[in-house]
Amino acid sequence: MAKKQFSKRPPRKQQRLNKRQQSTVNDNMQKRIEQLRGAEGVLEATVISHMGYNIVVQTQAGAPLLACDWRQHIGAICAGDQVLITEQNSAQTADKQQKTESNYRIEAVLPRASVIEKQNVYRGAKPFAANINQLLVIITHEPMFQASLLDRYLVMANVVGVEALIYFNKTDTLTDADTLAHVKRLQAIYEAIPNVRWVNGSLKTAHGLDALLAQLSHRKTVITGQSGVGKSTLINALIPDIDIQTMSISEASGLGRHSTTNSTLYRLNPDMTEEGILIDTPGVRSFDTYHLSPDAIERGFSEISPLLGSCQFSDCSHTHESGCAIKHAVEQGDISQLRYDSFLQALTESINSQKNKR
Numbered sequence: 001m002a003k004k005q006f007s008k009r010p011p012r013k014q015q016r017l018n019k020r021q022q023s024t025v026n027d028n029m030q031k032r033i034e035q036l037r038g039a040e041g042v043l044e045a046t047v048i049s050h051m052g053y054n055i056v057v058q059t060q061a062g063a064p065l066l067a068c069d070w071r072q073h074i075g076a077i078c079a080g081d082q083v084l085i086t087e088q089n090s091a092q093t094a095d096k097q098q099k100t101e102s103n104y105r106i107e108a109v110l111p112r113a114s115v116i117e118k119q120n121v122y123r124g125a126k127p128f129a130a131n132i133n134q135l136l137v138i139i140t141h142e143p144m145f146q147a148s149l150l151d152r153y154l155v156m157a158n159v160v161g162v163e164a165l166i167y168f169n170k171t172d173t174l175t176d177a178d179t180l181a182h183v184k185r186l187q188a189i190y191e192a193i194p195n196v197r198w199v200n201g202s203l204k205t206a207h208g209l210d211a212l213l214a215q216l217s218h219r220k221t222v223i224t225g226q227s228g229v230g231k232s233t234l235i236n237a238l239i240p241d242i243d244i245q246t247m248s249i250s251e252a253s254g255l256g257r258h259s260t261t262n263s264t265l266y267r268l269n270p271d272m273t274e275e276g277i278l279i280d281t282p283g284v285r286s287f288d289t290y291h292l293s294p295d296a297i298e299r300g301f302s303e304i305s306p307l308l309g310s311c312q313f314s315d316c317s318h319t320h321e322s323g324c325a326i327k328h329a330v331e332q333g334d335i336s337q338l339r340y341d342s343f344l345q346a347l348t349e350s351i352n353s354q355k356n357k358r
């Protein structure tokens with residue numbers, strides 16, 4: 001009889017569920033959530049940060065942070081998730097002296113109102129912020145931001161189904177008249193896009209900070225933007241007790257120092273649930289959109305998408321065809337050349353990426 005070989009088994013690939021399997025998993029999860037909700041000792045909590053070995057949660061603003069482990073097969077968990085937790089009785093927990101020991105367990109993740117994910121070629125999509133309703137993109141002029149990059153963030157906001165807020169930072173150094181005029185033109189273009197708002201300011205001088213804060217309080221915002229635009233400066237300016245919040249996370253997790261690679265949820269006012277929430281995403285600097293379908297790209301350019309059915313040819317590529325409603329709108333000045341160029345670029349990337357998949 002052939003001897004079974006256990007040692008050289010290749011690592012198991014993460015299996016993708018088909019639609020029916022996924023729907024069964026979802027049904028079971030829904031049943032489980034209903035059972036848990038009625039059960040004694042089950043608490044609802046918000047995920048503050050996924051620390052790798054454990055997940056730090058809080059049952060409400062101002063409450064102590066709790067370190068949790070999690071039940072297997074409940075899917076990926078990220079900052080902003082609402083979860084159901086139970087306290088593990090001491091018989092189940094091992095050495096109580098050990099600080100990293102989790103006394104709580106995440107039993108289920110509640111359905112998300114929204115989720116924003118990072119694509120990874122090898123591991124698929126990984127969520128990094130859940131239940132947000134606003135995407136903040138910080139941009140600046142040193143170096144001047146690229147419209148095509150900014151547009152990717154806006155497409156992503158549209159795909160996730162949240163509003164977009166553009167914050168143009170470092171106005172204290174925006175003194176050159178030509179650059180100033182250029183930024184003003186861009187602001188006019190972006191402000192005209194549905195569901196997009198634009199605020200100017202300087203985190204150095206605090207100019208415009210009130211206007212920015214007005215857009216952030218009472219919203220759940222994920223912070224994005226390229227390296228050096230001022231994301232950390234913003235968090236430090238708006239979260240006065242940032243050190244305390246960060247220290248509490250380290251303490252709760254039992255890790256010496258707060259990890260800076262995972263997304264973390266901060267409260268604009270640590271004692272008030274209704275105040276705004278900021279999710280900082282240190283590991284995510286930009287978004288790719290090539291993996292999105294051409295459809296998603298088209299919807300993501302929300303001033304262009306209403307025209308899509310109006311081209312003369314149903315398979316119009318919007319590049320050279322006569323009777324193209326989009327090209328016509330660009331010629332008329334109703335759609336900016338800048339956004340049109342960026343639309344075609346994103347669309348081409350998406351189409352090419354779909355071809356390569358086949």
Ligand SMILES: Nc1nc2c(ncn2[C@@H]2O[C@H](COP(=O)(O)OP(=O)(O)OP(=O)(O)O)[C@@H](O)[C@H]2O)c(=O)[nH]1
Pocket residue numbers: 169170171172173201202203204205225226227228229230231232233234285
């Ligand atoms: N002049 C000026 N400098 C600023 C302003 N805001 C931030 N800075 C500076 O810009 C630099 C980068 O700011 P950070 O907050 O570290 O940028 P970041 O977005 O967190 O960058 P990464 O962590 O690399 O993604 C720092 O030297 C800040 O002091 C501003 O309003 N005006």
Ligand SMILES: [Mg+2]
Pocket residue numbers: 231232233
């Ligand atoms: Mg930073």
Ligand SMILES: [Zn+2]
Pocket residue numbers: 311312316317318319321323324325326327
């Ligand atoms: Zn067209």
